[in-house]
Amino acid sequence: MSLLSISASPHIQGDYSVKKIMWGVVYALIPASLVAIYFFGLDAIRVMLIAVAASLFFEWLIQKYLIKGTDTYMDGSAVITGLLLAFNVPSNLPWWIVVIGALVAIGIGKMSFGGLGKNVFNPALVGRVFMLISFPVQMTSWPTSKPLFSEIADAITGPTPLGIVKEGLDAGLSVNQVMAEVPSFMQQFVGGIGGSLGEVSALALILGGIFMLWKKIITWEIPLSVLLSAFLFSGLFWLIDPTHYVNPIFHLLTGGMMLGAIFMATDMVSSPMARNGQLVFGVGIGLLTVTIRIWGAYPEGMSFAILIMNGLTPLINTMFKPKRFGRK
Amino acid sequence: MKTFQLGGVHPPENKLSSEAKIEKLALPKQVTVPVGQQLGAPSIPIVAKGDLVKVGQLIAKASGFISAHIHSPVSGKVFKIDETYDTSGFRRPSIIINVEGDEWMESIDRNDEIRREIKLDSKQIIDKINEMGIVGLGGATFPSFVKLLVPDGKKIDFLIINGVECEPYLTSDHRLMLEKGEEMLIGVSILMKALKTEKALIGIENNKPDAIENLEKLANKFTGISVHPLKVKYPQGGEKQLIKALTGREVPAGKLPLEVGCVVNNVGTAFAVYEAVQKNKPLFERVVTVTGKSVKKPSNFLVRIGTPIKELIEAAHGFPEDTGKIISGGPMMGKAVLSTEIPVVKGTSGILLMPDVESKRKESNTCIRCAKCVSVCPMGLEPFLLAKTAKLGKFDIVEKELVMDCIECGSCAYTCPSNLPLLDFIRLGKNKVGQIIRNRNQK
Amino acid sequence: MNEVLIYAVVSLGTIGLVSAVILFFVAQKFKVFEDPRINEVEEVLPSANCGGCGYAGCHAFAENIVKAENMEGFNCPVGGAEVMQKVAAVLGLVAEIAEPMIAVVRCNGSFSNSPKKVQYDGIATCASASVLYAGEGGCSFGCLGLGDCVTACNFDAIYINPETGLPEVNSKCVACGACVEACPRDIIELRYLGKKERRIYVSCVNEEKGAPAKKNCAVACIGCAKCFDVCPFDAIVMKNNRAYIDYEKCKLCRKCVEVCPTNAIHEINFPLRKLVVKEESVKATTQETAMKVATPEKQENNTKES
Known part of the structure; x- marks a missing residue:
């Protein structure tokens, strides 16, 4: 018989593990991936494969030769970063931009802080924003989505619904005129709008979100507060002046709103710990996103909003403490 | 279903011994009674080497206010008073007694009949509980009489009886509620009388439906006692969590339950109080669960204090080959023990033998700030x-x-x-x- | 264009001027006089900021010694006599020469002397293990081998020997006392470095009676007092079942080392003896003698580890 082991309580551990959580997120991304493949065809598969492979490769490389720690590339977090990165880019993006994006995401966004658990910002968004600023043209020429096996010729590019609205409103058109050009809410919800890979179907993303909630990978606080605050804030302007401000439902269903609220803002590492802090974090993202969308230079503000709130997370963590038992 | 709001987990319950009836364990050859079994000051031995003692005889006196008397669990000769190893391998003073026969003090009522009538008044009850060396049997071993001394000006609204047993594996309280339900409820009435309170709430997690049913049925005969099924959630057996779950009151940080008009006692303690007050029997035996996934016969034993735990393991059909860790108490808050020589003390609620594969801690990674x-x-x-x-x-x-x-x-x-x-x-x-x-x- | 230029120059100039005036007054108001000698003393000090002198770092030490205007009770263990001479020179005082000291680990419960009975599986700090349990070898006084002393040492002077599982002190030790403070079981002690670095000490702090102590560790001090009887200088104190050699009284005669039945007394840096060769980590070779001494308690622990 081996020696009895001695340790302090507790003597049992739950069956959560980092791997389980990370792969759970990957599973939750499957419906959205399938939708992306359906609408963008082989291009989608290409971008996703390149992004995931490049992320894994850089994670392995840096871990092995720079950090010299234990291998972490198989814990699934790099796969998530890769997939989310792919979800945030157009399907016709040249392969080398995707690779550069993955390098920035993993190298600067994650490993430069010391690897998993230590990064301040969401790595995928760091990569995405880097690409957006460095390669604005490639990053904003979206192919119009075309269902798989359909006969439409390739390489038609067009703006996203948000882009159409932004340009239209800037040009002085009224909301009604602009809205005539964008897909219907139903289309936005189920899928089929132009945009980045992961933005085409709100439904698929919500399915993934429900899966993660069920598996207790995420909590409801962040997604709900992001969506609700964005809805209320944009709704307020819509109520005041429906000719200049678009319907809040449009804000919820288009662009990176769902993707950001469900998958990016909920990133454990870069979001606050306490429940009230998470609510503040979510509300901040919602308000900032709508602010950027309405008044900013970019049609889409989700990435920036999340990154800004990521930066504020340590502050939120010190300011917002959980409800203590037996204290006020 | 009631429960506490903040936090909590639900570990696998693994109540392997919940069907095993409480068995009386055979007397050991020698018992080792540590004098520091309770929270607070260790007791002072009042017997010497070679003295003959009877079951229930006082062998160590309380020293100081927060302390407890200790009574001999067996009859026989005091072998010596010396240091022995405790759970953690430290040496503590103990009284070691060689067992000879089983001769009880005459004052103890050994009749099996249930004594229902409470003759003593509040003060007498508290003195009796002190005299009989009753401590909290839930694990904290806080001297029970201290809890019953309510300072002037404070009113106790609820006596709370902890039948939660939220620790996985442990079943001693569960079995006690099933088999000694009526005695336990008389104990609760005694405690109510001591505290001069009209209401007692018994909290039981709903993974013990038989115990809930049994006590609910019995409680009809008593006034002021109500049974409350609780949602299964650890650590519901924590004093503050239980008060929150049953009454919605929150004990302020750093304060005692007294602050919100509650006193909490374990069901085991209530039973011990019954025996002490109605049968004049000091606390020298308790129910101990012996369990574990590889244990051949997970059991609940009625054990004399001071019995080495190896005898309990023997009675549960032996020490499993693959044991990697022995825990005194439950897997969430129990202590890992260094050897099987250590004796059962007043606070031992269970002995858990964990298989080797489960006993080693898993390799840890970095914090991913998952919250x-x-x-x-x-x-x-x-x-x-x-x-x-x-x-x-x-x-x-x-x-x-x-x-x-x-x-x-x-x-x-x-x-x-x-x-x-x-x-x-x-x-x-x-x-x-x-x-x-x-x-x-x-x- | 010119106007813009003038506005900029005038406005920035004014702001600069006003700020300068404010700064001047603030500097006057908050001016702190510091004895220049504090700086001088600090420069002489080794700036290890170890706290070995009893003050929070070298600056605090300098401040206090300048304020005190005498050298009594002040000693920088890191710099030793040399540095204290320099400090004395700065202050115009005469330095007291303190005997150099070194940290000594008073436990020899290595893996072979005190075999593992259980396996510790918690966090690697002595502070938490010492509360949790006695120790892997069963001795509740002995070294836990988890290296809180190593973490505390700023001078790389103490390390855990992987073969014995015990800390060892090397010549880099400056006797700052950080490890003494860190050890939750008070095993480490500062002793005189000794002439030619020779030292004799009891390498055990077990306070149990002979039999249980011996059961857990082959080289435990069993409190037999043989060394106490043999010591010609009254340097040995018997207390709580163990011997302690007072380093101020010890004349390094080595008589105690010879009589110790369990080899618990260590001598360091002495020339080899002619007949018996003693090494630092002695194996349990003298059990018979030990048992003779321990007979009264022999029966006490008929316990056996399962």
């Missing part, structure tokens, strides 16, 4: 932060982050996906901060 520990902490603390700052030796921050509120339930370390030994570090911080506070108060 699971924050969401499960029943005290609303931030375990990751406490552990990190304690590890770095920043004890001023540890103190400011309310480490002293921690009840060491282990929910954080249980739930951590990175398997970080959070509670180890928190406990370290708690020890250091405790020292710092003591030093400061001395100045």
Whole structure:
């Protein structure tokens, strides 16, 4: 018989593990991936494969030769970063931009802080924003989505619904005129709008979100507060002046709103710990996103909003403490 | 279904011995009775080497206010008074008695008949409980009579009886509620009389439907006692959590349940109180669960204090080959023991033999800041932060982050996906901060 | 264009001027006089900021010694006599020469002397293990081998020997006392470095009676007092079942080392003896003698580890 082991309580551990959580997120991304493949065809598969492979490769490389720690590339977090990165880019993006994006995401966004658990910002968004600023043209020429096996010729590019609205409103058109050009809410919800890979179907993303909630990978606080605050804030302007401000439902269903609220803002590492802090974090993202969308230079503000709130997370963590038992 | 709101986890229940009836364990050849079995000051031995003692005879006197009398669990000759190993391998003074026959004190009522009539008044009850060496049997071993002394001006609204048994594996309270339900309820009435309160709430998790049913049926015969099924959630057996679950009141930090008009006692204690007051029987035996996944016969034994745990394991059909860890108590808050020679004490609620494969801690990774520990902490603390700052030796921050509120339930370390030994570090911080506070108060 | 230029120059100039005036007054108001000798003393000090002198770092030490105007009770263990001479020179005082000291680990419960009975599986700090349990070898006084002393040492002077599982002190030790403070079981002690670095000490702090102490560790001090009887200088104190050699009284005669039945008394840096060769980590070779001494308590622990 081996020696009895001695340790302090507790003597049992739950069956959560980092791997389980990370792969759970990957599973939750499957419906959205399938939708992306359906609408963008082989291009989608290409971008996703390149992004995931490049992320894994850089994670392995840096871990092995720079950090010299234990291998972490198989814990699934790099796969998530890769997939989310792919979800945030157009399907016709040249392969080398995707690779550069993955390098920035993993190298600067994650490993430069010391690897998993230590990064301040969401790595995928760091990569995405880097690409957006460095390669604005490639990053904003979206192919119009075309269902798989359909006969439409390739390489038609067009703006996203948000882009159409932004340009239209800037040009002085009224909301009604602009809205005539964008897909219907139903289309936005189920899928089929132009945009980045992961933005085409709100439904698929919500399915993934429900899966993660069920598996207790995420909590409801962040997604709900992001969506609700964005809805209320944009709704307020819509109520005041429906000719200049678009319907809040449009804000919820288009662009990176769902993707950001469900998958990016909920990133454990870069979001606050306490429940009230998470609510503040979510509300901040919602308000900032709508602010950027309405008044900013970019049609889409989700990435920036999340990154800004990521930066504020340590502050939120010190300011917002959980409800203590037996204290006020 | 009632429960507490903040935090909590649900570990696999593994109540393997819940069907095993309480068996009387055969007397051992020798018992080792440590004199420091209760929370507070160790008792002072009043017997000497060679003295003959009877079952129930006082052998060590309480020293100081928070302390308890200790009575001989067996009859025989005092072999010696010496130091023996305790659970953690430290040497503590004990009285070692060689067993000869089984001769009880005449004052103890050994009739099996249930004595229903409570003759003593409040003061007499409290004195009796003190005299009989009753301590809290839930594990904290706090001298029971101290809890019953209500300061002037305070009114006790509820006597709360803890039948939660939220620790996985343990079933001693469960069996007691099933088999000794009526005696236990008489004990509850005695405690109510001592506290001069009209209401007693018994909290039982609903994974013990038979116990709930049994007590609900019996409680009809008693006035003021009600049984409340609770949702299964650890650490519901924690005093503060149980009060919150049953009454919705929140004990302020650093204060006693008295502050919100509650007194909490374990069902085991209630039964011991019954025996002490109605049968004049001191606390020298208790129910101990012997369990584990590889144990051939998971059992509940009625054991004399001082019996070496190896005899219990023997009675549960032997020591499993693959045992990797022996735990005194449950897997969430129990202590790992160094050898099977250690005796059963008043606070031993169970002996858990964990298989080798389960007993080793899993390899830990870095914190991924998932906030699971924050969401499960029943005290609303931030375990990751406490552990990190304690590890770095920043004890001023540890103190400011309310480490002293921690009840060491282990929910954080249980739930951590990175398997970080959070509670180890928190406990370290708690020890250091405790020292710092003591030093400061001395100045 | 010119106007813009003038506005900029005038406005920025004014702001600069006003700020300068404010700064001047603030500097006057908050001026702190510091004895220049504090700086001088600090420069002489080794700036290790170890706290070995009893003050919070070298600056605090300098401040206090300048304020005190005498050298009594002040000693920089890191710099030793040399540095204290320099400090004395700066202050115009005469330095007291303190005997150099070194940290000594008073436990020899290595893996072979005190075999593992259980396996510790918690966090690697002595502070938390010492509260949790006795120790892997069963001795509740002995070294836990988890290296809180190593973490505390700023001078790389103490390390855990992987073969014995015990800390060892090397010549880099400056006797700052950080490890002494860190050890939760008070095993480490500062002793005189000794002439030619020769030292004799009892390498055990066990306070149990002979039999249980011996059961857990082959080289435990069993409190037999043979060394106490043999010591010609009254340097040995018997207390709580163990011997302690007072380093101020010890004349390094080595008589105690010879009589110790359990080899618990260590001698360091002495030339080899002619007949018996003693090494630092002695194996349990003298059990018979030990048992003779321990007979009264022999029966006490008929316990056996399962």
